[in-house]
Amino acid sequence: MAKIAYVLLCHKDPDAIIEQAERLTAVGDYIAIHFDARSPEADFDRIRQALRDNPHVCFAHKRIKCGWGEWSLVEATLKALESAVAAFPQATHFYMVSGDCMAIKTAEYAHRLLDARDCDYIESFDFFQSDWIKTGMKEDRLIYRHVFNERTQKRLFELSHRLQKRFGLRRSPPEDLQIQIGSQWWCLRRRTIEWLLDFIRKRRDVVRFFRTTWIPDETFFQTLVRHLVPSAEIECRTLTFLMFSDYGMPVQFYNDHYDLLLGQDFLFARKISPEAEELKARLGALYAAENVEFQISDEGRNLYSFLTQRGRVGLRFAPRFWETEGTLGRDRELLIITCKKWHVAKRLIAKLREMSNIPALAYLFDEEGTEMPALGGIEKTIWKRTRHRRALVRMLFDYYETDRMVICLDPSAFDLMQDFSSDRSVTRILQIDCTFDDAYLIGHAERIGLAGPQTSQSALDSILPTIRNDIQFETDRIRDVGFTHYGLIRDGDTDEQIADQLIPFLGVDRDTALALARTEHLFAD
Structure with a gap:
């Protein structure tokens, strides 16, 4: 039967992290935690102390200072994966989650789903041919080097980008890789993770390339899994339910979304609002429940589009x-x-x-x-x-x-x-x-x-x-x-x-x- 090792990247709210770890491991699953090195040391010590006697919990062997859009997020994930592979030899699957994710199915349901098909669940679409990127920088993410953070060093980020374009300092991806893109929330089999870790130990050129791409957490794992694993063994989807607004911001879920979330064909949902105390309590009790029947309607995205994307007075562009x-x-x-x-x-x-x-x-x-x-x-x-x-x-x-x-x-x-x-x-x-x-x-x-x-x-x-x-x-x-x-x-x-x-x-x-x-x-x- 499937045994899941959750890979948790987090940076705040130590109490919620402790609760999440205890919930997910109570039914026999595992969790590897990476707590952002930019966050207070006292918060990390609090998490470690609370979970030190839980044999189903481990921590990334090195904490990384993480920044949105940077290689640091991939590096943090790899550190947690390395610790998880060593600490949990019985884990069959490794599932990427964040502190804002919560299970919307029981452990029984999740294990049955993973046992039903021997495959990896990860979005991986052709970077250049697909329309996965709706707005903003696309090809330039890869062909130029990005060493500054767009959010915290915006002027330097834009200056570096302009100078590289002016002087033609383009580069090409590694020739044997077909760059893919997709959601960073994946669930991969143990064999795939072991292949991936072995690959990057041998191919430092690949790591060097992705280290200076922009938002590599949407391309690194997606590209390497597609490179290493036969297509027939890849389910090109995420098991985490998430939606984005017209402005590219994640949609948050609140107390009255409980029934809607349970009806989606996913195992987790992201993002749960910090204020949704009732929703968090109900979902928290769900994972360990037994013999729960789920009726999958999958109307979540259609309902959100129906409510927000049809337009309201003053919220749409004027006619051309x-x-x-x-x-x-x-x-x-x-x-x-x-x-x-x-x-x-x-x-x-x-x-x-x-x-x-x-x-x-x-x-x-x-x-x-x-x-x-x-x-x-x-x-x-x-x-x-x-x-x-x-x-x-x-x-x-x-x-x-x-x-x-x-x-x-x-x-x-x-x-x-x-x-x-x-x-x-x-x-x-x-x-x-x-x-x-x-x-x-x-x-x-x-x-x-x-x-x-x-x-x-x-x-x-x-x-x-x-x-x-x-x-x-x-x-x-x-x-x-x-x-x-x-x-x-x-x-x-x-x-x-x-x-x-x-x-x-x-x-x-x-x-x-x-x-x-x-x-x-x-x-x-």
């Missing part, structure tokens, strides 16, 4: 000039139906097509498969349609040879509504408000990837209020902005009330408006 230039035409009318329940809007425009010659398109900025005429390629993808929104709609007016056209938009497409409303043409907006019961919201969560068939009821209970509030936010935002030509119909309105809104919106007579209002099963789910 190519999105706002041009006009639909001074004498044209764009009629926008916005409804969260897409099938309701689709039923209404299907009936409209039967009763009038007004062109009506469904959710062309939301659904890739929306039926559209060929317009030379601009219609091929949602990205193209949205980027060239005015050009697309202008071409549709031309194609249908009309000055009045209906399109449907999801209420989240607020920026499109504002953009079209600012055009010199006339834009009319009809908002359809629907009721949302829990069954519909659960189905909606599954459709957009926030939940799945295995999502626990407790996880659903935490997701549904979020979705309901988000829908209400979108609805209120449209209603409150004060569009010049705006109408509203609600699920529950009488046929006459609906017709009263359709007449000015569509410019149809009352009989036609009443017939549309009486569309069969208009609001049915």
Whole structure:
């Protein structure tokens, strides 16, 4: 059975480190601790004294002064690994953690997962071909030498970088290595660790190269494991659940994230907020628990993206000039139906097509498969349609040879509504408000990837209020902005009330408006 030796890099909070070591070793696993040499000696002595009688604990044989982005983090890890390999001959796996990590599965679950497949768990993507690095320095991390710390010696870091570029002082990685990149939170088998330590003893040139790369903890182990281990024995993923904000900062987890964390397909989570005392207590008791069943829903990242990456008022970049230039035409009318329940809007425009010659398109900025005429390629993808929104709609007016056209938009497409409303043409907006019961919201969560068939009821209970509030936010935002030509119909309105809104919106007579209002099963789910 798997026996895990945790490799803990830490620099603060000695009490938490002691608790973490005691929790992880209570079930028979091991831990090797590296405590930053920049931290107080008294704190380190306190940790050593508290754990000195625990045979499942060892310490790195040398403490390193660590700095973010430096080789020192890799060196500290290697010192802890060397001590762990010597101290724990029964350890089968070595798992990298920090003081901000906590287990979100039981030891039983972790051991079963590691026993199920003989492989190493580490992210390792091609450094040059992948898009793992989203922003900032990429190739320059490797081809120039970095001896100053960007955070603490910023001016020297930038000066050194500029001078090397000016004088062409480039270098190449070792020829036999294909540089990889990935998360620094890995779990490697004992054989892999032994191969790696033996490799760097023989290849000092490799160590010299990585010693002056920038952020080597994201490339050193990732490159060497891929170099030493057959690809079939590498699971290119981390077992630690972590997320980053748009600004590259780690997302922190709080007390109300307990059920969400347990539903993720990972063994640990990072970062647990220091203030989340209840969460830490519940997770602390979890690792040693027995016979716990986990329902994996894995909706964490989707939920975070849903909440933060769709944009809110004032939190996104202004439209680019190519999105706002041009006009639909001074004498044209764009009629926008916005409804969260897409099938309701689709039923209404299907009936409209039967009763009038007004062109009506469904959710062309939301659904890739929306039926559209060929317009030379601009219609091929949602990205193209949205980027060239005015050009697309202008071409549709031309194609249908009309000055009045209906399109449907999801209420989240607020920026499109504002953009079209600012055009010199006339834009009319009809908002359809629907009721949302829990069954519909659960189905909606599954459709957009926030939940799945295995999502626990407790996880659903935490997701549904979020979705309901988000829908209400979108609805209120449209209603409150004060569009010049705006109408509203609600699920529950009488046929006459609906017709009263359709007449000015569509410019149809009352009989036609009443017939549309009486569309069969208009609001049915």
